[in-house]
Amino acid sequence: MTVQLRLNEVETHIGQYHIIQGVSFEVRKGEVTVLLGRNGAGKTTTLRTIMGLNPASSGTIHYKGEDISRLPTFTVAQKGIGYVPEDQGIFSGLTVEENMKVAMKNDNDSTKERLELILVLFPDLKKFWKKPGGLLSGGQKQMLSIARAYINDNDLLLIDEPSKGLAPIVVEKVMETIMEMKEKTTIVLVEQNFMMASTVGDRFYIIDDGRTVSNGPMKLLKEDEEMRRKYLGIA
C-alpha cells in the first residue's frame, strides 16, 4: 500500500522546550492512522509540526515522496493537507458560510459537490449558514472545522482530538463522519477517546514523552491490555 506521509526521527523545540524528541511513523493511503498517548506526550505538537506551525528542528517529513519539513504552513496546506486543530480554529466573527468560503480554494464543480455532501453530513451547518461561527455549540464548531478541512480536494486530513469536550451523542456523529470521509481521504487522527480511536482507526502509533514507542494494526492494541495500561493508562 502507498505510503502517503512519512516522519523520520522528527524533533521539535518550542522556545527552550524539547517537545518532540524523535517521532517516526508512516501513514498509508486510504487508512486512518491514530496517534495515541497521554496528555502532554506530544501528539498535538506532532500534527502542528507536520503543518509547519511548529517547524521541525531536525528529522524529515515526506508527503507523497516530497520533503515538506521546511515548508511554510500555507505551502504545506496547498499540497493537499487539511488540518482540524484541537481548538477547532473557527473564525468566531464570521458566519458559517464565510468560514467555508475562506477555506474554499476554488469554486469549481468538485467543490460544489463536496459542499453538498458536507451539508448532508452536517445538516446543522445548513441551518446556521448565516449565523456567526462563535454562536455555534461545541459539536457544531467541530463539524464546521472538519467541513472546512474537507471542502477542498485534500488527500490527507490531520484531525486533532475531535471528540474533546463533546457529548457522547455528538462524538458518535463525528465518528460516523470520519468513517464516511475515510472512503475518500487518508486521515491522521489524534484521539484520547480509545473507543472512538479503536473504532475508526486502522493503525496506531503511541507517542510517549515525545517519542513513538509502539505501533501496529489497531486490532493488536485492542487485544493488548498491558500495552494500553502502560502507555494510555486504560485497561
Added chain:
Amino acid sequence: MEVLINLTLNGLATGMLIFLLAAGLTLIFGLMDVLNFAHGGLFAWGAYSGTWIYTSTGSFFAGIAGAILTGLILGLATEKWIIKPVYGNHIQQILITLGLMLVLSEMLKVVWGPNQISASPPSYLAGSWELGNIIIIKYRVFIIAVGLMVFALVQYVLKSTKIGLVVRAGVMDKEMVQSLGINIQKIFMMVFMVGAAMAALGGVLLAPYSGVIYAEMGLEFAILAFIVVVIGGMGSFPGSILAAVLVGLSGSFMAYYVPSLSLAVNMLLMSAVLIFRPQGLFGLKG
C-alpha cells in the same frame, strides 16, 4: 445655528483626516499585531510628496495620486525591511518604528528643507457656499466626502470580497488562515501598503486644510490616531471611523466653547473608554 454647523463640519473634516491615519493603524495592529509608531511619518511623507507634486504640476489630483503612490512604496519598503524582522516582538517593534518615525521626519527636512511649506486648496475647492447665514467651506466638505468614500470602499472590500474575508479571518486567527493554504505574509504586506497609502492620502488632504505642513506633523497626528485606535478598539475598522469623528467633533466644539479643555478632551475620552470598556467601542481584543 451657523456656528454649530461650522463646528460640526470642522470636526467631521478633522475626524476624517484622523480616520485616514487611524484606519491603517488599526488594521495593521489587528491583522499583524504590529504597533507601528512610524505611521505618522508615512502621513507626513504623503503630505510633503503630494503637496510638492501638486505645486509643481498645478494638479491637485496628481498630488493626491503621488501621495498615495508614495504611501504604497514606503509601506512596501517599511513592511519588507523594517517590520518583517521584528514580527512577534512588541518591544523591538516600538523601538524600531519610533526610530523610523524620527528618520522619516528628518528625511523630510533633508529633501524639502527645514521650513514649513504652505499649501492652499485648488481654485475649484477654495471658497465657500453660502446658505442664508450659514457659510459652508467647500474644502471641508471635500475632505468629509473623500473620508466617507474611502471608508465605504474599504468596508466593501472587507465585507464583500474574498480578500476582505481573508483579512477579517486573519485578524481573528492568523494560524488557521495559513493552515487553510493562504499566504498570510502576502496579505500582511498588502494591508500594510493600503494602510500606508491611506495615511499618505490623509497627509496630502491635510495640507490645504491646515494651510501649512511641517516635518513634525506626523508625530502630532500619530498621537491622535493612537487615541482613536484605543477608543474605537484595536483592530476594528468601523470603530476607527466612529472614534475619529468623536475625537474630531469633541476637539472642534471644545476649542470653541471651553478652549482651556480642548487639549485634554481627547485624553479624557480615552481614559473614560479605558475605564468602562477597555477593549474599545468595537474592540476585538481586550
